[in-house]
Amino acid sequence: xxxxxxxxxxxxxxxxxxxxxxxxxxxxxxxxxxxxxxxxxxxxxxxxxxxxxxxxxxxxxxxxxxxxxxxxxxxxxxxxxxxxxxxxxxxxxxxxxxxxxxxxxxxxxxxxxxxxxxxxxxxxxxxxxxxxxxxx
Numbered sequence: 286x287x288x289x290x291x292x293x294x295x296x297x298x299x300x301x302x303x304x305x306x307x308x309x310x311x312x313x314x315x316x317x318x319x320x321x322x323x324x325x326x327x328x329x330x331x332x333x334x335x336x337x338x339x340x341x342x343x344x345x346x347x348x349x350x351x352x353x354x355x356x357x358x359x360x361x362x363x364x365x366x367x368x369x370x371x372x373x374x375x376x377x378x379x380x381x382x383x384x385x386x387x388x389x390x391x392x393x394x395x396x397x398x399x400x401x402x403x404x405x406x407x408x409x410x411x412x413x414x415x416x417x418x419x420x421x
Contacts, residue, residue, distance in 0.1 A: 309348030
């Protein structure tokens with residue numbers, strides 16, 4: 286299940302993508318239009334700016350905007366930034382692998398199933414962008 290933080294990140298990205306011709310957008314506008322708590326949104330946008338998904342401009346006419354085109358912002362990348370691993374177990378994670386404490390990976394049936402689940406999720410999430418979900 287996606288956390289509220291990730292849901293808010295996607296809502297903000299959608300709003301920025303759909304309004305990108307308006308130039309930089311104030312955090313307060315995004316928060317109001319998408320009904321996201323302002324302080325929470327500030328942290329989310331800062332995290333995405335540090336990762337290069339967003340850029341910002343200070344001063345009059347300032348705000349946040351997409352640092353790259355919406356079709357280059359991949360859903361799996363946003364989820365990993367905000368959520369961490371996409372996989373349900375650490376032993377099947379591509380980027381956050383950890384061996385499970387009480388498991389023999391060679392014989393674990395659950396690991397096999399959850400690897401298939403991870404692969405099915407990634408087959409979709411790594412090929413969908415903000416542009417796709419914003420209907421651009």
